[in-house]
Amino acid sequence: MDEIARERIIELYKNPLNFGTIPDADYTAELRNSACGDIIRIYLQVKNNKIIDAKFEGEGCAISMASASLLTDFLKGKTPEEVRNLDKDDIQKILGMDLSRNPSRLRCALLPLETAKKALAGSK
C-alpha cells in the first residue's frame, strides 16, 4: 500500500464519514465477517427511487471502515438498481486501492457493499 493511500485510509478510520444511524431509515441491514469479527450496519433513505441518505455504524479494520465511509458517500443519488450492480471492481475504484492480490483485505473492503445490497433486498 502506498503512503498516501494508507494515510487517507487511516484518516477515514479515525474520522469516518456518514457514521451514525438514520432513525426512520427505509432500509437497514447488518453483516458480520465471522473470521475477523468485523461488523457493519447500514441505513438507507430512499425517495423517488433514489438514495437520498446513507449512514453506517460498526467496528472493524481500517479498510472496512474506510470502505463504508466512501461507499455511503458514493451511494447518495444512486438508484437501488445501480447499487445492486456494483461489484468488487467498483469498490476498489471507490477506495482508490487495488486489492486484487489481497483476497482477505478485499473481503473487508466488500463487507459494506454486501451489507448495502442486503439492506436493499429486504422489505421497506
Place this chain on the structure above:
Amino acid sequence: MDVEKIRNDFPILKRKINGKKLIYLDNGATSQKPIQVIDAVSNFYKKNNANIHRGIHILSEESTLMYDDSRNKVSRFIHSKNPEEIIFTRNATESINLVMYSWGKENISRGDKIVISEMEHHSNLIPWVVLAKEKGATLEYLELDKEGLIKEGELEKIKGAKFVSVVHVSNVTGVINDVEKICRTASEEGAVSLVDASQSAPHMKVDIQSIGCDFLAFTGHKMLAPTGIGVLYGKKEILDSMNPFLFGGEMVVEAHKYDMRWNSVPYKFEAGTPNISGAVGLGSAVDYLEQIGMENIRAHEKKLVSYALEKLGAVNGISIIGPQDSSRRSGIITFEVKGVHPHDVASILSEEGICLRSGYHCAQPLHESMGLQPTTRASFYIYNTEEEIDFLIENLVKVKKIFGV
C-alpha cells in the same frame, strides 16, 4: 539445538519480501517444510509412486511399505502400543469428525452429557454442538479464568459425562492443559476421552500412555509435513467396536451384491486411495523432529516465548493474552494493540516481511468468554530467533506510530 543449521534446511526462509527477510511467525496456522520433507515427497513421486495394498508389482509393494512405515513412525512418535491404532486422515478436523460420526452417533443419546472446554478450536467445537443438538444430549463447558486457564474445580463437570474432548494446547492463548488429569477424571467416570493435539504434537513430547486418552487427533501440516495428512489415534478396543464412516474400496475384506464384511483397523477407516505421498512426508517430518528431539524443541520455544513475554509486555499499549508464566504456555503469544485493528497490524507488518495471524483464530467462544475483541498472534517454531522477535517489536512500534496511538 543449532537454529542456524535448522534454518538452512528451510528453503522458504531464504525468500525476500519487498527486499526484506521473511519472518514467519504464523506456525500456529501451518509450519514451513524442511528440504528433507520436500525431497521425501518428491522422491516418492520420482521413484516409487503406485497405489497401495492392491498391486503385487514392485512399485505397489514399495509404496505400501513406505505408507506402513510412516504409520509405524507416527505410532512410535506418540508412544502407541500398536500401529493399528493410527488412522491416517486428511487433517485434525477429519479425525475429530471421524470420532463424532463413528463413535458419537452410535453412543451418544438423549440426556447424555458431553464436556468440552471454552478454549476449543472450532474443529473440536462444532462437531459436538451438532451432535448434542441432533441427539438431545447436553453439552457442558469447562470454563476459563481471565488468564485463559481452566478454572479451579471445573473438572467436577466431568461427573456423569459420557464423552470428554479437550484441546491439549490452545491455539490462541498457548495454554497447556493438564490433559493427564482431565483424561484420568474422564476414565474414572467411565467417559470416553479425546485430546486435540494439533498444537502440541508439533512442539512438545506427546505420550498417549501417560495422557491416558481414548482418542487423540493432530494434523501433519503444523508439524513440518505436507497439507492433507492428519492422524487419529484410537484405543484398539474402541476402534474395533466402531463402524466405519466412509464406505468404499479398501475398507472391506469381502464385498457382495447385498452384503459385506469390514476390514480390520486401521483399514476399516481408510476408505479409498489415501494420501500416500502425504503419509511419506509425515514420516519424514517425524524423523526430522525426533532428530532434533521434542524436549529440545520445547526448551527452544519456551525460551522464545519468555523473551517475547518480557519484551512485548514492556511496550505501551500492547496487552498480552494468557498466562505470564512460560511453563504454562507453548510458543504462542497473542496480543492486542490498543487502537489498531488486528487486520491492520498484520497487513502493515506483512509489508515488512513479517507473517502473523489476526482475527478470532477459529476460536470465537474463547474470545467471547474472555471478553476479547479479535487479536493478533505470533506463534514460534524451531527456526525462529530472538532477533526476529526484536524486529517484530520494532515494527509494532512503527504500526502504533502510523496509527498515532
